[in-house]
Amino acid sequence: MNFAVLVFPGSNCDIxxxxxxxxxxxxxxxxxxxxxxxxxxxDAILVPGGFSYGDYLRCGAISRFAPVMNEVVKAAEQGKFVLGICNGFQILLESGLLPGAMLRNKSLKFRCHSAQLRVENNGNPFTTQYAEGELIDIPIAHGEGNYYCDDATLAELKANNQIVFRYNGENPNGSVDDIAGISNKQGNVVGMMPHPERAVDQLLGSEDGKRMFTSILNAWREKHGAAVVR
Structure with missing residues (x-):
């Protein structure tokens, strides 16, 4: 399975x-x-966090017009897997691959700490190795992670089971309905503010993010008739 990690000027989570x-x-x-x-x-495209193009205009607004994003849109339409993390989530929103928009944190402060998430949809290709309702620890690091959508969009997200993660307990940014991550209707595009790539080893404080990567590998292997990882 071949992975691409996009790099924009200002990306800092690509490594x-x-x-x-x-x-x-x-x-x-x-x-x-x-x-x-x-x-x-x-086969899978990771859009990492950071401050692409210095977050000028607004987060992800310039990156949305980078040549590679035309190809990301095509890949998503072909059913390939796309994961946008933090600034990557913001870029996917700006690109129209996911619905909604991102606002400044309600506190107007940058938040950087571990956050507890609840797995709302474990039928998504990125979450099959989690249990529905499972609580996981994934760090956050953002100043504009306050996810917003109108009531009609929120109702559609709920109806289509597109809410992948919610914050459990404290909502660190004020996002609507405690949303921490969503998918498109097909489920192959996911955006989330927390950083699973920073939670893949207990030395980092949590390895709860590791199963996002094993889940997507299994999804690809099942699609191609190969043995899955247990």
Whole structure:
């Protein structure tokens, strides 16, 4: 399974994503620069966190127009797996691959600490190795993670089981309905503010993020008739 880790000017979690793939599931992974115009060789695309283009205008607003994002849209339409983390989530929202928008944290402060999430949908390709309702510890690091959508969109997210993660207990940013991560209707595109790539080893304080990577590997293997990872 071939993974691409996108790199924009200002990305700072690309190495974390690369290492998470390399060390947790041992699959081929490459950095892909934002000017790339061909993603055909990749089965999964990771859009990492950071401050792409310095977060000018608003988070993800400039990255949305990078040449590589046209290819990400095509890949998503082909059913390939796309995961946007933190700034990557913001970029997917700006690109229209996921519904809604991102606002400043309600506290107007940057929050950087471990957060407890509740797995709302374990039928998603990224979450099959979790139990529905399971509580997991995944760190956050953002100043604009306050997910917002209107009532009609929220009702649609609920009806289609597109809410993948919610914050359990404290909501660190004020996001609507405690949302921490969502998917598109097909389930192959996921965006989340917490950083699973920073929770793949107990030395980091949690290894609860590791199963996101093993889940997506299993989803790809099942799709291609290969043995899954237990």
């Amino acid at each position: 974390d994503c690369f290492k998470a793939v390399e060390q947790t599931i041992g699959q081929p992974v490459e950095y892909v620069w934002h000017t790339t115009t061909d993603l055909s060789k990749y």
